[in-house]
Amino acid sequence: MxxxxxxxxxxxxxxxxxxxxxxxxxxxxxxxxxxxxxxxxxxxxxxxxxxxxxxxxxxxxxxxxxxxxxxxxxxxxxxxxxxxxxxxxxxxxxxxxxxxxxxxxxxxxxxxxxxxxxxxxxxxxxxxxxxxxxxxxxxxxxxxxxxxxxxxxxxxxxxxxxxxxxxxxxxxxxxxxxxxxxxxxxxxxxxxxxxxxxTHQFRMHATPALINWMDAVSQGELLPLPADARTDYDFRVYGDAESLRKAIVARNRQVGLSRVVATTGYPSTLDGGQHYINETGGFHMPWDQYNYTKTPWSEIPETINEVGSIYTCQGFDLNYVGLILSPLLYLDPTDQRIKVDLSKQTNREMLKRRADVTDPAVFNHMKQQIILNTVNVLLKRGIRGVYLYAHDPALRSALLRDYQRLLQSSNP
Known part of the structure; x- marks a missing residue:
């Protein structure tokens, strides 16, 4: 490895x-x-x-x-x-x-x-x-x-x-x-x-066009996947989270440093207990636990059985990352943009009120941008590839349709 x-x-x-x-x-x-x-x-x-x-x-x-x-x-x-x-x-x-x-x-x-x-x-x-x-x-x-x-x-x-x-x-x-x-x-x-x-990208083997696509997603814009999205980079979209998990486990056996991660929006409390993410296909995995060891979370072999977050993955490289977009993120049918449903937030610490921001509209925009920033952070962890799944059915369908179009165009 x-x-x-x-x-x-x-x-x-x-x-x-x-x-x-x-x-x-x-x-x-x-x-x-x-x-x-x-x-x-x-x-x-x-x-x-x-x-x-x-x-x-x-x-x-x-x-x-x-x-x-x-x-x-x-x-x-x-x-x-x-x-x-x-x-x-x-x-x-x-x-x-x-x-x-x-x-x-x-x-x-x-x-x-x-x-x-x-x-x-x-x-x-x-x-x-x-x-x-x-x-x-x-x-x-x-x-x-x-x-x-x-x-x-x-x-x-x-x-x-x-x-x-x-x-x-x-x-x-x-x-x-x-x-x-x-x-x-x-x-x-x-x-x-x-x-x-x-400006030069060192981590990801992805093409500039795919990185541009990721940047757009992190700003709420769902562009068509570029024709070279899978050139020298293993980009995939999954219809169920359990299939994504199995693929990441297989990659981890092959090359190591491959993990499932997710954006906030699933139950999680710093109470010492385990809190599970349940998704399609029978997906059932606990959030990452506080890491008391000297070894980074992503380099502990057993964490292949946990879902990573920004708290354990930010700043680290992975070979392959399987990213689950949580219930906070949805595709708005009116303008086809990725929006943030703050009513479904579960991490209160992440979005605590600031005394120096008194305008509710400004603070609301700040919170939405922070959630989109977590997408940016987690989407760009993978050196060799990223596997993507969205909880929101409309967002998942849009991603899958475009991914299937990409596969068909590259295999006429």
Whole structure:
């Protein structure tokens, strides 16, 4: 089986950076050196869609920073640097890498709240802070997570000399982490800053036309499947969820790292018990459980018997993903667009009210976009293929009709 685990992908000794990626790492290091002694903190943001290599770049960058910090003649010598990520499953991967490379230690990798509280308590500033999945930073207070400020990025800037972070606004999946371009610009405006946009797709072997189709679905638009949808990529649509599950299990036996996932909209409560998804064809599987191990959920063999969610799969590669679109998503017969039925939401934590959004229409749009963002995140997990099933009969029929048309046109 190919070794494309998250740990292997992010290990600096496994990186084969493209010229663009290497140039970006060098550019950020130059930016860091230039602004390290500035009067104000400086921030460098990297924007990019799912699978554009953001985490690989940050992993290599942090490795370079830590090596430079221990070189006496280097401009970065003696710097105290941190790597932050607000996703417990992704954090496990980085901490697993710690110690395998010189000067990269487990204590360097923290959740943002831990970093903020630790440096406040010690009354000091960090030199360089690298933030992966910055779109998961809290943008409002969250007492449950012991964050009492108004915005985590704003707090991190106060505690740092240079901040480097990646953003993907289409991966914002909770209201308490809500970000858009205007909100980010408001935070960074007072500080020296640069931005870089990544566009090349590294994860999926899908054609640009199929990726464009996925982008449209994630915005509620159901375009005709492109003629090359199955070129070098295993794209399928299923009429029942159980057949999809069996196909993913078979793929998992063949190549590993293949999982069934679903968008929110099925019963689920953080009460320690199992909550099942029941679908057509006799499909009956439990949601993913909280993962207390050091191994990422998708790399635990037994999780082939669970349904993954954004909480366990965001930020990770799978070889094949079987995506179930939940009852929240339906095809509107009036305009043939994919809509969100918020009356069927089951994850209250994901869509909690924000005190700073008082217009009901604006908040409703925010919640609908967050649900569509979860489609974007899960639809783009598969390196080799994605298998798709929709709960809504009208959406399922539309997808199946177009898929059958595609198969017939490719096999005249």
């Amino acid at each position: 190919p070794n494309n685990t998250a740990t292997a992908k992010l290990a600096p000794n496994q990186h084969h950076l493209t010229p663009e990626q290497q140039d970006l790492v060098d550019r950020i290091l130059t930016f860091t050196t230039h602004h390290l002694s500035g009067e104000k903190p400086a921030i460098f943001t990297i924007n990019g869609d799912c699978g554009t290599g953001k985490s690989v770049i940050l992993s290599q960058l942090f490795y370079n920073l830590q090596q430079a910090a221990h070189e006496p003649q280097n401009d970065l010598a003696g710097t105290q640097n941190y790597f932050l990520v607000n996703h417990p499953e992704v954090l496990k991967v980085y901490q697993e890498l710690a110690g395998s490379e010189p000067h990269v230690l487990k204590k360097d990798f923290l959740r943002p709240t831990s970093f903020i509280n630790q440096l406040h308590k010690q009354h000091r500033r960090a030199d360089v802070v690298v933030i992966d999945e910055a779109h998961l930073l809290l943008s409002q207070p969250d007492h449950y997570n012991n964050f009492y400020g108004t915005n985590q990025l704003a707090e991190i800037l106060k505690l740092s000399r240079v901040v480097i972070c990646v953003f993907d606004f289409h991966q914002v999946v909770q209201t308490k982490n809500y970000w858009d371009e205007a909100r980010l610009n408001q935070i960074v405006a007072p500080y020296p800053h640069e931005t870089y946009h990544l």
